[in-house]
Amino acid sequence: MKKLLFDLFPLVLFFIVFRFADIYAATAVAMAASVAQILWLKFSSKKIEGSHWINLAIIVVFGGATLLFQSDVFIKWKPTVLYWVFACVLLGGRYLMGRNLMQKLMGAQLTLPEPLWDKLNLMWSGFFIFAGIVNLYVAFSGHFTESQWVNFKVFGLMVLLLVFVVIQSVWLSRHMKDQTDQAD
Template structure:
């Protein structure tokens, strides 16, 4: 639970700063919080995950462009670019390197047949791509204010992630139950 809160630290601070200030203050706060996360992890000699580094790089690049050019479009692109990057990494790892990155990440905690790992990898990649598209719509369709986009970014995208993870878990438990039944019949 601590790790989850730690990972959401910049996002929560971004939301608070957006509510009390504006998108530029929120962007500064998110960049600062992301840098502080890395400093804290380094100082405490904890492992820094690749996703944390990618997030830092993207927030500094897109946040820096937002602040420097005084154009909120850059920070609004940041979640989509990050999610599309995650999706591309998952798909690219499987297609070009024959590596299932989800399986490599979670393989020690979960035993599943190869087909289930492949479906899980593909579904997460597609989830990231679709959520990136939804973010672009909310950010740039003209139907939502910047504050509404910020609320969606913090709560809507997080809710989508939770709902997808729960659905994925339910699917996996069903799949594993079928697999266990097949193994029982073959014994």
């Protein structure tokens, strides 16, 4: 739980600052919080995960462009780019490097046959691609305000993730039960 809160720290600050200021102040604070997050991990000798580095690079590039050009377009692209990078890493790891990164991440908690690991990897990749598309729709369709997009970025994407995790858990438990039944 502490790790989740720590990982969400820049997002929470982005949301709070947006409520009291504007998208540019919120972006600057999210950038600073992301840098502070990496520095804290480094100086406390904790592991800096690849996802932290990816998030930092994307917030610095897209947040920096937002501030430099005074255009919210860049920060609205940030969640999509982040999710699509995650999808590319999962797919590239599996199909270009022959490594299933979901298995590497979750292998200590789950024992699954190789075909299920491949499906799980594809499911996560598909989720990230879908979430990126939905973000683009909310950000740029013209049907939502900037404030609604911020709420979606903070809460809507989190709800999508939770729904996906529940669906995935049900799917996994069903397939694991099928595997157990076949073994008996």
